[in-house]
Amino acid sequence: MHEFLTGIFFWIAVSVCIVGMAVRFVRYFLGLDWQLDRVAYRAHTAAGIKGAVRSIYKWLIPYGTQGWRTQPVMTAAFFGFHISAVTVPLFLAGHNLFLENKVGVSLVTLGPAMADFLSWLAVGCGAFLILRRVVLPEVRILTTWNDYFIWFIALAPFVTGLAARYQAGPYGFWLNLHIFCGELLLIAIPFTKMSHVFLFFASRAQLGMDFGIKRGGMKGTKMAW
Amino acid sequence: MPEGTYCNKKPINTPEEVNFLLSDSSGAKYYEEMKHLDVDCELLASTIEKTMKSRLKTWLEICAHCGMCADSCFLYQVNGKDPKQVPAYKIQSTLGEIVKRKGNVTNEFMRHAMEVAWAQCTCCNRCGMYCPHGIDTGIMFGYLRGLLYQQGFVPWELKIGAGMHRAYRAQMDVTDTDFVETFEWMVEEYEDDYPGLTVPVDVENADIFYTVNAREVKHYPEDLAEAAVLFHAAGENWTIASKGWEQTSLAMFAGDWAACKMQVESVYDAMERLKPKRMVGTECGHAHRATVIEGPYWAGRPDGRPPAESIHYVEWLAGALESGKLKIDPEKRIKEPVTLQDSCNYIRNHGLKKATRTIMGHIVAPGYFIEMSPNKEHNYCCGGGGGFNGIGVFRKQRNQALLTKRDQILATGAKLVIAPCHNCWDAIRDLEEEYEIGIRWSFLKPLVIKMMILPDHMKPEE
Numbered sequence: 001m002h003e004f005l006t007g008i009f010f011w012i013a014v015s016v017c018i019v020g021m022a023v024r025f026v027r028y029f030l031g032l033d034w035q036l037d038r039v040a041y042r043a044h045t046a047a048g049i050k051g052a053v054r055s056i057y058k059w060l061i062p063y064g065t066q067g068w069r070t071q072p073v074m075t076a077a078f079f080g081f082h083i084s085a086v087t088v089p090l091f092l093a094g095h096n097l098f099l100e101n102k103v104g105v106s107l108v109t110l111g112p113a114m115a116d117f118l119s120w121l122a123v124g125c126g127a128f129l130i131l132r133r134v135v136l137p138e139v140r141i142l143t144t145w146n147d148y149f150i151w152f153i154a155l156a157p158f159v160t161g162l163a164a165r166y167q168a169g170p171y172g173f174w175l176n177l178h179i180f181c182g183e184l185l186l187i188a189i190p191f192t193k194m195s196h197v198f199l200f201f202a203s204r205a206q207l208g209m210d211f212g213i214k215r216g217g218m219k220g221t222k223m224a225w
Numbered sequence: 226m227p228e229g230t231y232c233n234k235k236p237i238n239t240p241e242e243v244n245f246l247l248s249d250s251s252g253a254k255y256y257e258e259m260k261h262l263d264v265d266c267e268l269l270a271s272t273i274e275k276t277m278k279s280r281l282k283t284w285l286e287i288c289a290h291c292g293m294c295a296d297s298c299f300l301y302q303v304n305g306k307d308p309k310q311v312p313a314y315k316i317q318s319t320l321g322e323i324v325k326r327k328g329n330v331t332n333e334f335m336r337h338a339m340e341v342a343w344a345q346c347t348c349c350n351r352c353g354m355y356c357p358h359g360i361d362t363g364i365m366f367g368y369l370r371g372l373l374y375q376q377g378f379v380p381w382e383l384k385i386g387a388g389m390h391r392a393y394r395a396q397m398d399v400t401d402t403d404f405v406e407t408f409e410w411m412v413e414e415y416e417d418d419y420p421g422l423t424v425p426v427d428v429e430n431a432d433i434f435y436t437v438n439a440r441e442v443k444h445y446p447e448d449l450a451e452a453a454v455l456f457h458a459a460g461e462n463w464t465i466a467s468k469g470w471e472q473t474s475l476a477m478f479a480g481d482w483a484a485c486k487m488q489v490e491s492v493y494d495a496m497e498r499l500k501p502k503r504m505v506g507t508e509c510g511h512a513h514r515a516t517v518i519e520g521p522y523w524a525g526r527p528d529g530r531p532p533a534e535s536i537h538y539v540e541w542l543a544g545a546l547e548s549g550k551l552k553i554d555p556e557k558r559i560k561e562p563v564t565l566q567d568s569c570n571y572i573r574n575h576g577l578k579k580a581t582r583t584i585m586g587h588i589v590a591p592g593y594f595i596e597m598s599p600n601k602e603h604n605y606c607c608g609g610g611g612g613f614n615g616i617g618v619f620r621k622q623r624n625q626a627l628l629t630k631r632d633q634i635l636a637t638g639a640k641l642v643i644a645p646c647h648n649c650w651d652a653i654r655d656l657e658e659e660y661e662i663g664i665r666w667s668f669l670k671p672l673v674i675k676m677m678i679l680p681d682h683m684k685p686e687e
Contacts, residue, residue: 031279038522040529059357066603067355071293078357138301139292141308142317147290196287200358203287206280207359214518214529216576216602223576223602225354 002172005179006098013183020190021198028202037210044213051212051225052205058224059204065224074132077125084122085154088115088161089182119162126155150193156181229258234265234377236481237388243398246388251617252381262377264335270328272372277324281368284360285321288313294362297355299605299629300345312352312362315341320369335378342369343380344619347610347626349569354602370480379479380616386475390484394491395439395471405467407442411450418685422457424449427499428464433541434501434533435465436472436492436516438509438647451670452507455542458677459550463505469495472506473647474515478612482523489520496532504535508668510570510646511610513537518575537571539645542669543580546587557676558590564597564639566630566653567604568646578602581645588672595637605629607644609652627656635662642666 034041041048058064068075089095092115096106110118130151133139160181164174188194196203211217211225228234232255237243249255294312295301301310308314319338323330330338346366353361373379374387389396395404405426412424425431433456441448456463469491476484496504506513517535521528545551565585571577578601585594597604608627613619630652634642644650644666653666 028279028283031282033278033280034527034529035522035525036276036278037280038519038529040521040527043528055359059359065354067293067297067357070296070355074291074293133290136292137308138295138306138311139290141311141314142288142290142292144290193287193289196289196358199283199287203280203283204359207353207361210361215574219576221576221578221602223354225359 001176002179005176005183006102009183010102010179013186017186017189021195024190024195025198025202028199032206037206039206039210039214041209041213044218047218048209048213051210051217052208054212055208055225056201056204077128077132080121080125081129084118084125084158088118088122089157116165119158119165122158123155123162126151126158146193153181153185153188153192153194157185227261227263228377229255229262231255232258232262232377234262234375236391236484237384238391240392240398243385243388243392246381246385249381255381255384256618259336259378260332262332262335264328264330264332264376266328266330268328269323269330269372269376272375273324273328276371277368281365284358284365285317285324287358288317288360289358291357294352294356294360297352299349299351299608300347300626303626303629310345312346313360315345316362316365316369320365320372323369323372335373335376338369339373339378339380340619342366342373343383343612343616344622347569347606347608347613349606349610350574351569351603351605354573367477367480370478371482372480374480379481380612380618382615382617383475383479383612386612386615387479387481387484390471390474390476390481390488393439394469394488395442396473396475397439397443399439399442399471401468401470404437404439404442404470405465407446408449408453408465411446412453415450415454419454419457419679419683420685421683422450422453424453425464427467428462429499430501431462431464431499432502433461433463434496434499434504435463435507436470436504436512437465437507438473438512439471440473440647441507448507448668448670451674454674455545455551455670455677458679458683459545460680461545461550464499464501466495466499469493469498472512472516473509474511474520475612475615477511477515477519485515485520486523489516490524492516492520493524493526493532501533504531504533505541506535506537508538508645508647508650508670510568510648512647514570514574518570537575537577537580539571539577539580539584539669542673543583547583551673552678553587553673553676554678555590558588559593559641559672559676560590561593561641562595562637562639563589563593563641563643564595564634564637565600566597566607566642566644566646566649567600567602568644568649569604569606569610570646570648572604573602576602584669585643588669588676595639597633597637605633607646607649607652608656610648614648614651614655624655624659627652627659631656631660631662634664640664643669643672645669 062079063069091110093109096109100106133143160178164178231249298312304310319341348363348367350363408424416422474488608630613623642653644653
């Protein structure tokens with residue numbers, strides 16, 4: 001089982017994720033239509049790129065936009081989760097050891113204390129965001145079972161990873177389950193709302209171009225939309 | 226009854242058809258017939274298939290259901306934080322459902338969608354700035370309005386409004402002759418006070434081609450004269466066009482994209498014909514949005530620009546004040562607490578906040594200008610945008626919506642509100658009528674005329 005998960009299934013998951021998202025990314029931009037979207041993308045490329053970069057950059061910074069600043073607690077939980085969700089999978093020592101063995105490259109790694117902290121942070125912030133979904137009427141009304149499913153596949157690798165880390169039961173079992181959950185997540189990315197991990201950049205770039213080209217960017221406004 | 230006599234899928238194209246629909250007072254029969262109007266599900270599905278591309282599809286799909294848009298929506302706030310007023314919910318439960326059901330929706334559903342599209346969203350685009358994914362629900366509601374219009378599910382006044390543009394190339398039954406004659410008549414009325422005041426018609430290569438809102442011709446003709454006075458005082462070489470003079474577009478509010486194109490092309494034709502250096506539009510928000518921001522796309526102009534450089538009245542006025550073309554008598558500046566309404570259509574959606582504030586700097590004595598909160602790009606809709614002001618059947622919802630602006634104005638303590646936008650001006654007038662908070666409201670033109678220093682040769686003979 002372990003060999004299957006770290007062998008062929010690993011490659012399947014990574015390929016599905018990368019190819020799937022590349023296809024979606026390309027299709028997104030090919031599907032932009034200057035007349036239907038009412039944005040002259042080609043005629044004002046420089047203004048468009050400027051708007052897109054500003055929009056993405058500002059929204060990636062905690063409290064970088066008015067939107068983030070108006071909801072400080074939500075923003076803290078959001079970044080707490082997302083910073084962990086990006087850094088732990090990429091920079092965990094164990095993951096890089098695996099990568100080193102697999103493809104001969106590795107990235108900088110997190111110290112064990114930091115890795116623990118970030119993993120718990122992801123679980124804590126995730127739990128908070130799920131609770132927010134249940135408690136706040138304006139979020140509850142939007143919530144579907146799919147949203148819980150997405151949270152499940154997002155948090156499962158963390159929970160199983162922590163279980164393995166603290167050896168809460170048979171290590172091999174948790175490790176295999178952890179790897180399986182991680183790979184499931186990779187496969188889910190192109191096909192579910194998880195696609196936002198890449199399409200966030202596409203969607204933000206589009207709105208940035210829209211405002212950058214048409215809705216004020218060329219009038220000198222420095223807004224981060 | 227699939228297609229009604231009053232309520233049907235056919236656009237209105239002639240003055241006779243306009244009058245016929247107008248004869249149904251308040252649209253009583255129109256809305257009765259709407260209850261039985263068939264939904265052409267196949268057309269709905271095929272239109273979506275053809276026109277819903279990656280931007281809208283992705284927006285519907287990746288919405289994280291986080292609810293961060295909720296507080297950004299003034300209609301959510303002013304309606305007791307009703308979860309059904311959360312922007313994401315409003316669009317997912319209407320457009321989202323239509324897409325999910327591949328157009329297989331009922332008459333009842335479409336009437337509900339009509340109410341959401343016109344009474345629960347003013348297309349102010351504020352929520353778009355508060356969504357981490359950059360989902361602009363206002364744009365999606367604009368798209369939904371187009372689908373609803375195509376199926377005949379559009380408020381009575383907007384069906385008429387779009388029809389007016391088709392029949393008259395104006396939002397009201399004002400003909401080209403009416404326009405020119407009214408302008409000339411008003412200028413004559415003001416001539417004694419401003420010697421040499423004229424209204425140049427169809428002058429080629431002028432520096433300014435001035436476009437208006439048909440309401441001015443029909444209901445506020447003094448606005449035309451005031452525009453003439455200010456151009457005259459600034460020594461501008463300007464003209465109006467005897468054809469293609471209407472800048473507004475109720476067709477945009479209605480979602481009648483074909484009429485939007487017809488309307489805006491009439492203005493662009495005038496630009497091509499008269500070859501002005503620039504077009505200046507009147508103090509209207511949606512007119513600017515329609516003719517300057519969105520219009521080029523309806524007309525199929527790949528550079529996204531009108532044929533001549535086109536600016537809003539506030540840009541012209543700010544420039545004239547800054548360059549000294551117009552001079553203000555410091556003694557006559559406003560010396561009472563005054564606030565400013567930021568129009569969504571050219572402040573949030575065209576970045577012109579500096580121009581209006583430059584004007585305030587010139588016409589308000591220091592210390593008297595009080596900003597609303599929030600303001601500039603983050604300002605709230607006046608409460609009547611996107612056509613909401615004019616729809617009788619949704620009047621109750623509109624009056625509720627006005628409370629946001631009422632409270633914003635009250636918080637400033639100002640008794641004078643400057644609203645350089647017809648729609649905002651109307652909403653603020655209505656909120657005073659409805660809630661009597663003791664405010665006055667004004668466009669810029671009459672205020673500036675009262676305080677400008679007229680060059681000697683323009684002064685009336687004693």
